[in-house]
Amino acid sequence: MATVTEAPPRAPEPDSKPPRRRGRLVPYWLLLPGILWLLVFFALPMVYQASTSVQTGSLEEGFKVTWHFQTYWNALSDYWPQFLRSVAYAGAATVLCLLLGYPLAYLIAFRAGRWRNVVLVLVIAPFFTSFLIRTLAWKTILADGGPVVGALNTLHVLDVTNWLGFTAGDRVLATPLAVVCGLTYNFLPFMILPLYTSLERIDGRLHEAAGDLYAKPFTTFRKVTFPLSMPGVVSGTLLTFIPASGDYVNADLLGSTDTRMVGNVIQTQFLRILDYPTAAALSFILMAAILIMVTLYIRRSGTEDLV
Amino acid sequence: MAFVRWFKRNLVVIAGLVTLGYLLLPNVVVTVFSFNKPKGRFNYEWQQFSTDAWRDPCGVADMCGSLSLSLQIAVWATLGATVLGTMIAFALVRYRFRARGAVNSLIFLPMAMPEVVMAASLLTLFLNLGAQLGFWTILIAHIMFCLSFVVTAVKARVMSMDPRLEQAAQDLYAGPAQTFLRVTLPIAAPGIAAGALLAFALSFDDFIITNFNAGSTVTFPMFVWGSAQRGTPVQINVIGTAMFIVAVLFVLVGMVIGNRRNRQKA
Numbered sequence: 001m002a003t004v005t006e007a008p009p010r011a012p013e014p015d016s017k018p019p020r021r022r023g024r025l026v027p028y029w030l031l032l033p034g035i036l037w038l039l040v041f042f043a044l045p046m047v048y049q050a051s052t053s054v055q056t057g058s059l060e061e062g063f064k065v066t067w068h069f070q071t072y073w074n075a076l077s078d079y080w081p082q083f084l085r086s087v088a089y090a091g092a093a094t095v096l097c098l099l100l101g102y103p104l105a106y107l108i109a110f111r112a113g114r115w116r117n118v119v120l121v122l123v124i125a126p127f128f129t130s131f132l133i134r135t136l137a138w139k140t141i142l143a144d145g146g147p148v149v150g151a152l153n154t155l156h157v158l159d160v161t162n163w164l165g166f167t168a169g170d171r172v173l174a175t176p177l178a179v180v181c182g183l184t185y186n187f188l189p190f191m192i193l194p195l196y197t198s199l200e201r202i203d204g205r206l207h208e209a210a211g212d213l214y215a216k217p218f219t220t221f222r223k224v225t226f227p228l229s230m231p232g233v234v235s236g237t238l239l240t241f242i243p244a245s246g247d248y249v250n251a252d253l254l255g256s257t258d259t260r261m262v263g264n265v266i267q268t269q270f271l272r273i274l275d276y277p278t279a280a281a282l283s284f285i286l287m288a289a290i291l292i293m294v295t296l297y298i299r300r301s302g303t304e305d306l307v
Numbered sequence: 308m309a310f311v312r313w314f315k316r317n318l319v320v321i322a323g324l325v326t327l328g329y330l331l332l333p334n335v336v337v338t339v340f341s342f343n344k345p346k347g348r349f350n351y352e353w354q355q356f357s358t359d360a361w362r363d364p365c366g367v368a369d370m371c372g373s374l375s376l377s378l379q380i381a382v383w384a385t386l387g388a389t390v391l392g393t394m395i396a397f398a399l400v401r402y403r404f405r406a407r408g409a410v411n412s413l414i415f416l417p418m419a420m421p422e423v424v425m426a427a428s429l430l431t432l433f434l435n436l437g438a439q440l441g442f443w444t445i446l447i448a449h450i451m452f453c454l455s456f457v458v459t460a461v462k463a464r465v466m467s468m469d470p471r472l473e474q475a476a477q478d479l480y481a482g483p484a485q486t487f488l489r490v491t492l493p494i495a496a497p498g499i500a501a502g503a504l505l506a507f508a509l510s511f512d513d514f515i516i517t518n519f520n521a522g523s524t525v526t527f528p529m530f531v532w533g534s535a536q537r538g539t540p541v542q543i544n545v546i547g548t549a550m551f552i553v554a555v556l557f558v559l560v561g562m563v564i565g566n567r568r569n570r571q572k573a
Contacts, residue, residue, distance in 0.1 A: 026398075027402035030394040030395065030402075031394070031395055031398045031410060033391050033394065034391035034394055034454060035410060037451060037454065038454060038455075041432070041447055041450075042416070042451055044432060045425075048431045048432045048435050049431045052431050100326045100329065101326065103319050104323040107320055107322075107324070108323075111319060119327065121559065121562075122327060122331060125554045126333070126334050127554070128508060128512075128550050128551060128553070129547045129548075130511075130528055130531055130547060131528075132514055132528050133337055133531055133546075133547040135333075136531070137336040137337050140336050140340065143351060185330070188326070188330060189330070192326075242420075242421055245421060246423040246515075248515070249515070249532075263515075266427055267423065267519075279427055283427045283428065286421060287420065290419075294419065
């Protein structure tokens with residue numbers, strides 16, 4: 001859903017001056033309520049959180065700002081496995097989403113014909129069934145005695161994944177494989193929709209031209225289609241990776257204590273242990289890590305005009 | 308040999324359909340298990356066919372209450388985010404003003420932030436202000452994170468709109484209000500509708516931000532989360548199936564209306 005709108009049609013911004021309006025304050029009045037809302041309930045909380053992360057104290061005695069930067073260091077040294085896991089799981093899910101999502105996006109854009117809208121509806125509609133209900137359904141699908149485990153066992157895939165450490169014993173549930181499977185599933189539409197919007201904009205005649213110049217289908221894809229779909233690839237990977245790295249629902253419902261991600265730690269610290277400074281420091285580190293990674297990624301992929 | 312060639316030619320279609328299957332598999336499972344009669348508290352294993360849950364969808368304590376609370380919040384959040392977001396979108400596309408870049412980044416950031424970070428920091432604010440967690444804090448949070456998505460949806464539509472249409476209306480002596488209501492708004496309407504629909508879906512389904520800022524108030528996703536620990540009633544699958552059907556019908560009706568309108572134009 002979200003992301004149909006993610007890559008807006010790049011219509012040229014009108015060169016001619018916008019129609020004259022009386023009053024130069026109009027844009028500010030239009031902006032005021034919404035921007036105020038974001039400043040008070042999005043930006044200001046970040047400031048509060050920054051201050052919380054350098055406080056010490058307890059719930060009974062109250063917290064005080066003591067510029068205790070040690071919290072950051074402690075949080076990192078205690079929870080680096082969860083951080084690494086978050087990056088690894090979210091990265092794996094993003095790659096899988098790209099591999100799985102690209103053919104479907106391509107199918108909708110070029111091959112679906114009059115079925116196009118039907119397929120699009122089928123991609124978007126699951127969004128309206130609560131994602132928690134659907135994630136719980138994976139418990140049934142991946143259950144220990146279930147068909148998936150049986151099939152993987154017969155094909156000896158589980159032997160390989162056991163050896164790689166993705167699964168343990170004869171089960172998929174409560175292993176990293178289950179968590180990555182859930183993450184991939186949950187964020188797949190966030191990949192498909194931007195891919196579809198950028199593929200749909202490609203002129204079909206370019207494919208014909210490539211064919212006329214004796215390019216094989218795969219060469220056409222490699223040299224024409226894929227480069228032209230880069231904006232979709234970039235926004236799709238970001239829209240998948242960022243939410244996946246902060247997610248704790250999949251790791252909680254489909255994983256075990258060995259698959260906890262940083263989101264799980266933040267949730268527990270904040271809502272159960274009530275250690276606010278550590279929780280605040282953890283979410284600040286997560287935010288910083290993501291901002292850095294995203295900036296580097298956008299630099300490298302060269303799509304600066306994302307916003 | 309013929310089969311191999313056919314397979315090669317349709318590789319993309321086959322791979323795409325496999326992905327579509329992956330996407331829809333849980334929905335199939337949810338639907339099938341809404342007709343289950345589980346033995347224990349959990350509805351993860353198939354036991355016996357039964358239509359009990361469908362005949363008594365509200366038979367579980369508190370579930371339908373949480374459902375109606377989620378609907379209420381989603382309606383108000385949609386209304387709030389759509390009004391505020393549409394105003395911002397118009398300001399951004401139609402006017403050149405200082406701080407445009409800053410406003411753009413402020414709109415983009417909530418979409419580029421993991422939910423858990425926003426959820427935790429908002430809770431810090433509410434705790435510091437001593438706010439009572441519940442309906443209002445949930446609503447405030449939902450409007451906050453839906454806002455950016457509405458702005459992007461509306462902006463996309465308004466940007467592709469020809470400004471000369473408005474100039475033409477003014478040349479024909481339409482006042483600013485008349486121009487807005489008779490020309491601008493109808494053209495922007497699909498974008499606004501898309502933004503509103505998006506906001507509704509996001510708010511109705513949100514779990515992470517709600518989990519942090521709800522206090523003891525229970526929305527539908529939180530009810531489902533709790534039931535994952537306590538035991539899942541079959542009725543949850545009934546609601547999930549019904550939501551899927553309603554969504555598909557909704558979109559299909561929208562498409563039929565859209566098609567008819569296009570045909571009228573042509």
